[in-house]
Amino acid sequence: MSDYKWKSIEPLSDSDKGIDLIAIRPLYETWRASKERLQQSSPERLKGFNERLIRRLSVETGILERIYDLDRGTTEALIAHGFVEDLVSRSNTNIEPSRLVDILKDQEAAIQLMIDCVVKSRELTKGVVHELHAILTRHQDTTTAIDQFGNRHDIPLLKGKFKEQPNNPRRPDETLHEYCPPIHVDAEMDNLLRWFSGYATEDPVIVAAWFHHRFTQIHPYQDGNGRVARALTTLILIGSQLLPLIIDRDLRVEYIKALESADAGDLSTLASLFARLERAAILQALSVDADAEISHQKTLTSAVIESLVDKFNKRRQAKLAELRQVNSLAVALRDQAHQALENAFHALSVPLSEVAAPEIRVSDGGPDRGNAHWYRFEVVRSANDAGKFANFTEDHYFVKSSIRVQRERLIFVVSFHHVGRELSGIMEVTAFSKLESFEDSDDRESVSQDFFLCSLEPFVFTYKTKMPDIADSFTRWLDATIAIAIKEYGDRL
Numbered sequence: 142m143s144d145y146k147w148k149s150i151e152p153l154s155d156s157d158k159g160i161d162l163i164a165i166r167p168l169y170e171t172w173r174a175s176k177e178r179l180q181q182s183s184p185e186r187l188k189g190f191n192e193r194l195i196r197r198l199s200v201e202t203g204i205l206e207r208i209y210d211l212d213r214g215t216t217e218a219l220i221a222h223g224f225v226e227d228l229v230s231r232s233n234t235n236i237e238p239s240r241l242v243d244i245l246k247d248q249e250a251a252i253q254l255m256i257d258c259v260v261k262s263r264e265l266t267k268g269v270v271h272e273l274h275a276i277l278t279r280h281q282d283t284t285t286a287i288d289q290f291g292n293r294h295d296i297p298l299l300k301g302k303f304k305e306q307p308n309n310p311r312r313p314d315e316t317l318h319e320y321c322p323p324i325h326v327d328a329e330m331d332n333l334l335r336w337f338s339g340y341a342t343e344d345p346v347i348v349a350a351w352f353h354h355r356f357t358q359i360h361p362y363q364d365g366n367g368r369v370a371r372a373l374t375t376l377i378l379i380g381s382q383l384l385p386l387i388i389d390r391d392l393r394v395e396y397i398k399a400l401e402s403a404d405a406g407d408l409s410t411l412a413s414l415f416a417r418l419e420r421a422a423i424l425q426a427l428s429v430d431a432d433a434e435i436s437h438q439k440t441l442t443s444a445v446i447e448s449l450v451d452k453f454n455k456r457r458q459a460k461l462a463e464l465r466q467v468n469s470l471a472v473a474l475r476d477q478a479h480q481a482l483e484n485a486f487h488a489l490s491v492p493l494s495e496v497a498a499p500e501i502r503v504s505d506g507g508p509d510r511g512n513a514h515w516y517r518f519e520v521v522r523s524a525n526d527a528g529k530f531a532n533f534t535e536d537h538y539f540v541k542s543s544i545r546v547q548r549e550r551l552i553f554v555v556s557f558h559h560v561g562r563e564l565s566g567i568m569e570v571t572a573f574s575k576l577e578s579f580e581d582s583d584d585r586e587s588v589s590q591d592f593f594l595c596s597l598e599p600f601v602f603t604y605k606t607k608m609p610d611i612a613d614s615f616t617r618w619l620d621a622t623i624a625i626a627i628k629e630y631g632d633r634l
Contacts, residue, residue, distance in 0.1 A: 145404060147319040150329055150355040152336045153343065160347055160409045164614050165416045167605035168567065169345070172423045173382045175565045179426075190426055196220045197387050199248035202371050204390045208244060208281075210235045224249065243280045248368065251276045252385070255376040265337065265376065267330055270361075270369065275301030277368045284364035296363070303327065304363040320360035329359045345381035346419055349374045350412040354403040378419065384426060386418035420601055421527075424569065427561030428530035464566035467604040471538045471557040471568055472507070474602070477612065478555045478619055479505060482542040485623050493546050496634070500545040507538035507557075515539065519573055520556050523594060529569075535559040544630070550577040551630040553595070553623070566604035570615075572596040572622035576633055593629065595622040 179187045197220050215233040224245045229238035283295040303326045309319045321329050340348045356370045375385040388396050399411040483503050490499045506512045524531035538557040552575040560569050572595040600618045
């Protein structure tokens, strides 16, 4: 690989604006409507979720930058109960617990600054960005610099002030990544903020990805640029009434590769990653159990009465016919999936017929077939593992397909189900398989099963989604899940 040479940042191009996020866009409006209902019916629930989301973001942003490390168990405790030093032992992290908590509180305060800017309609200026950087680096006094001879040494960190020395890292393959020279930083930031102010009508996730990448191209501060970029991404999303997205430590490699793709001129990978994380945040927000979060300070009687009133209000809202229009789209996608599965399994039967004549079956499920309750356990378990709530009080549809050759059978299920504890007009599609092996034992046939998910990410649509807008993307999603199932089946054979 060759060195990456710095070049001036570019505005959002027509190609960037055309990045295909059409499948998630109806989710924005649906979430905004759901958020309004939650603010009226369950304000404490929404507040608690947002607080935990901000704490998770505060923890993960520092881990991404390798400022500290922290085990998963302590992470969850801090997210649930707040940044309290007593929750952290020295064996859980690689820095002193007191210093860790100070840094976490700084990062939490930085996110709160972004929220305050939105609430107070404060314009994003260089002054705000400097203030953000100063908060994030409050407990960081030095950073590492590399001189012209390649020697590393500590220098004082300028807080809330643009860099005065180059900060171009050398990668493990010895290539150099050149960021904006200090002399050009001020002008580049002027361009970034001026262009951003003109993108209010563009897709907020695409704008967030563009801004995030261009900020990292400039790398205006001696250190802390990644943390500032992620905090500013939060500002953009909540300013559009969306949720902060969390780039988890497990996504570090994917995140860096997406930024490198943007360096090469392709913003779509980063925008798609952001869209996926935004969708996950929205679905998890809709899946929080309000009844489990009734304040302990209320008396038992008042809590029960308020809970019942809340449930009745939600039930009345849930009967809105408009939200249930999403079921019609689920049926149309089920028909599309049925045809695709018939084609795929019959194509598979040709090579398998050389082994033995395969048995193939494809059938539909749902309230119109009288079997909507099938596969509830598998769907609920998969949703719970992803921090979401599969709502089986609403209509559930599925397509079941199977192919058997001799003693090995593949069962492949595509499930269409509602997400969230109240009717939101949002459904997701997931896919899973069961591999069954039949064995004769004492003149009886016994079966062993292996269960596995085939959809790494769900396919999401809402009552606002139009079938022509998602038919192609659903085809691609379904093709990928079928391929995973067939590969596992082939390995078994």
